[in-house]
Amino acid sequence: MLSQPNHHDNPFPFFYVDSAFSEEQCAALKALFLQDTDWQHRDGAFYRCSLRDVTEEISATFQTEILSRMREITGLPLINRVLITAQRMLPGQVIGIHSDRPLLGYEIARLVLQLNKEWQVEHGGVLELFSSPQSGVVFSVNPEYNKAFGFTLNVNSYHGVTEVTHPRQTVVFNFWHAANTPELAAHIQTLFTHVKFSELPSALDPVASDAESILPEETTLRAGTAAIALHRWGYDAQTIINGYQHSAGLPSCEPEDVEIYAAVLLADWVAYLHRNSFDLTRWKILNDKLEGIEVFKRLEPTWQLCFPEKIS
Numbered sequence: 001m002l003s004q005p006n007h008h009d010n011p012f013p014f015f016y017v018d019s020a021f022s023e024e025q026c027a028a029l030k031a032l033f034l035q036d037t038d039w040q041h042r043d044g045a046f047y048r049c050s051l052r053d054v055t056e057e058i059s060a061t062f063q064t065e066i067l068s069r070m071r072e073i074t075g076l077p078l079i080n081r082v083l084i085t086a087q088r089m090l091p092g093q094v095i096g097i098h099s100d101r102p103l104l105g106y107e108i109a110r111l112v113l114q115l116n117k118e119w120q121v122e123h124g125g126v127l128e129l130f131s132s133p134q135s136g137v138v139f140s141v142n143p144e145y146n147k148a149f150g151f152t153l154n155v156n157s158y159h160g161v162t163e164v165t166h167p168r169q170t171v172v173f174n175f176w177h178a179a180n181t182p183e184l185a186a187h188i189q190t191l192f193t194h195v196k197f198s199e200l201p202s203a204l205d206p207v208a209s210d211a212e213s214i215l216p217e218e219t220t221l222r223a224g225t226a227a228i229a230l231h232r233w234g235y236d237a238q239t240i241i242n243g244y245q246h247s248a249g250l251p252s253c254e255p256e257d258v259e260i261y262a263a264v265l266l267a268d269w270v271a272y273l274h275r276n277s278f279d280l281t282r283w284k285i286l287n288d289k290l291e292g293i294e295v296f297k298r299l300e301p302t303w304q305l306c307f308p309e310k311i312s
Contacts, residue, residue: 001025002069002111002148011131011138012157015073020113020148025062029171030115032057032086039088046096050088054171058084066111070175074109074152077178077309083107089125089168095161097133102153102278105185108177111150114143115169123166130158143168154280180278184305188274191232191302197224201237204244211248218275223248225271226264233298235263243267259296265289266299269306 001022005015021029032054039050055063063082071078089095102108112127119125119142127141127149135158141149151157161168176182197208204227212220226247230240239260245252247268255261269286272279287307295303 001065002073002150005073005150008139011129011135012151012154014129014139014149014151014157016141016150017148018144019146021146023146026115026146029113030169032171033088033115033169046098048089048093049095050090052086052088053083054086055082055084066173067175070109070111070150070173073150076109076152076175078109078175079178079181081176081181083174085172085174087170087172089161089164089170091165091167092163094163097130097158097160099155099158100153101155101157102177102180102280104188104273104278105180105182106176106278107153107174108180108278108280109150109152109175111148111173111175113146113148113171113173115145115171116143116166117145119144120166123164123168124162125164125166125168126162128160128162130160131156133158143170152280155277177278177280178308179283179306180273181305184273187302187305188270191229191270192225192274195225195228197228200224200227200231201240203237204241207241207244207250211244211250215248219248222271222275225274226267229267229270229302230263233263233267233302235260239263247271258293259299262290262293262296263299266302266306270302 002017002020005017007015032052035052039052041050042048063084067078067080067082100110116123116125125143127143128137129139130136131138141147208220208224211223223244227240227244230243242252242255242260243264246264255264265286272282290307
């Protein structure tokens, strides 16, 4: 299964396997397309295809095997969660250039298996990779039978599918990072429920006012969100100000207290998740910064979800 993957880094990290699964496994997956009901049809200007959730129709053993293999290939701490969809494209349909960046609680890795026997160039449906929405094609993956394409999702993983002239059948496997789970999404949404910046201490007002006069709104909103996290975790006004300044990129005093240092970094991270998306590189940097620091009681519920391997 998924033996001898060919790895590439340009335009973003990905791999492909020419003969991904056994013939028996391919036949079982191809049978998923015989079902005529429960298909969700997408017919937008940019995304045109039909999808069906087939997770419950795939054996638990097969899901465990492919999850284990994806952990080996990607080196990522993937949780025991797999979502599998059958994707069908009909003549005239196309998928425009997009990145599928991993939003809060979304999947981090994807494996796309092609099930198109006797594919010909004129059939279209080629998966194309781009370095940006405006760039030319950097790499192409033909939708040949039993060919699999896997990649880690990020803000720059731009790809699209050319128009098809012949039905195209694909099975897509989705995987979640241990530090960006649906449980984390629910936790952060609860943390920031009914946010009112008026609940922050008045001592922050002049700092925030000065920041808003010189910084983009997106930056000050994220800084304010980090401040809210610190306030709701029960930290004092000076820590909240430090957290705001850190998230806004403003000069601030480096906290001497280890707990305050960890709290400011964690608040910045959850504000980034809430306002932006899950950035694997940024997470790894923060993970290194927090290495060896004890998990403080009031931070533990959030810390455990953001950095699960740090909890003994």
